[in-house]
Amino acid sequence: MVLGTATVGGRSTGECSVYIPTAQVVAAAFDLGKPVGGLLLIRRGDTDTWRLETTSGRYFVKGYWPTTGGQFTSGGLVEQLAVAMPFEQRAMAAGVDLADPVPPVEPELGWVTRIHDRLFRVYDWIEGRTVRPEDDITEWLGRTMAIVHQLQPVGEVGLPDWWRTALRPRADWDEWFTEARRRGEPWSEVAWERLPRIVELTARIEQLGEVAPDRVMTHGDFKSHNILMTANGPVLIDWDSVRSDSAAMEAGRIAEMFGGRTLEAYVGAGGDVRWAGEDLYLGVARAELQRIYERVLVLLDRMPAPRWMGTRDEVIEQLRESFDRLGQWRGCP
Incomplete structure (x- = not known):
């Protein structure tokens, strides 16, 4: 660090x-x-x-x-x-609100x-400000995400490789958590408590990864820090993380962040999430596994800390929060 x-x-x-x-x-x-x-x-x-x-x-x-x-x-x-x-340019031509x-x-x-x-x-x-809790952007966000998802279908079945980064065999987690306990890491005990949940969700995500039918190119980071509120309405910024993803899985993740009305607006604008069924929000769990995976490896000195991750104490707190959220996750907002 x-x-x-x-x-x-x-x-x-x-x-x-x-x-x-x-x-x-x-x-x-x-x-x-x-x-x-x-x-x-x-x-x-x-x-x-x-x-x-x-x-x-x-x-x-x-x-x-x-x-x-x-x-x-x-x-x-x-x-x-x-x-x-090129995808950003395509979105601009389609009328997406961007810089x-x-x-x-x-x-x-x-x-x-x-x-x-x-x-x-x-x-x-752009003269604007960040999104506040009282801002109702659900209609705009759902509609914008639907437009973006229709720009460039990939035409392949299955989830992209970046989904699989944190899908590790149980032996890897056993090794890392054993080392954490040996080193006296303050998060080691809760890590062992969450291990059955990690194994269960890994298996579900691996199964989903073989059948997801709706891969598209997408902005990939529809989060509040990438949305500016302006006098003319919201603007979606930072298109550097464009990637392929399951349209339904991304829609589920964003609905979990911003509320169910976002999903209603998404479907109303042509988005289709029906195939996902009870797995619609599984991308939320995958994102939590990713956060856990990265922070465990950083804290065990297995990988360098990205610049945005913060101090060691901050990383420990982030890891504890992720373990808590994973324990509470029930598959819907």
Whole structure:
């Protein structure tokens, strides 16, 4: 979980070894006019994001980390973007509410350019805010998800490979939990309590993985942090995680997050979830297994922690919460 060293215009920032451009460099690369001030950092995560104001307007700047990508496609970041950007363009043409990309002067791929061996892209700035609990976006979200799911059917039976990452044999979980107990990890006992549930759900998901009939390409991350509320309504942002998925399984996961009316709107807009039956919300359990799998391996030093995962204490708390949710999961919201 140790970060390295970053450089800004050749000087160290003491964080990560990745190039951070100046406002002038970004403005020139995307023909944005003269900057009015520097890059204003918004967040650091799987990608770094900034706000940039120039004489031609305000812009949202995204700088990709080289290690981003590869989870949902073969290859790495470039291969992921090669899948994601054409689908984003298709969604834009279909009228999906999303941010307007700004083309670079010298494209590396689609809307992305390379500056000092790092990939960047820019959008027009959107004046908006994050979704609040009192915002009713269920109708919009269900309709938008249905439109997205109809853009590019895959035509294959079965769930994609990324569903299977956390579907491990019992022997693996036995090994990891035994090591956790030996090391005195504070989460080891609840891990053993949840093991029968993990084994049961793994078997159900493996069976579903062979028969799911509705694979489509999709945005893949319909979550509140990727939805902006604007004066003209919600906008779906961050299309970098485009992947294939079962349409019904994703609809079930999102309905579990936002409520049953989302599912009603989805079906009303042409979405079909009938085949899934009692397994409609099984994707929620799979996501919990994924969170458990990743955090167990991080805490046992079997894999490096992603930048967004937080401190060791935060990871332990995240793992405990996932164990609790898995124990309470009953297959419906």
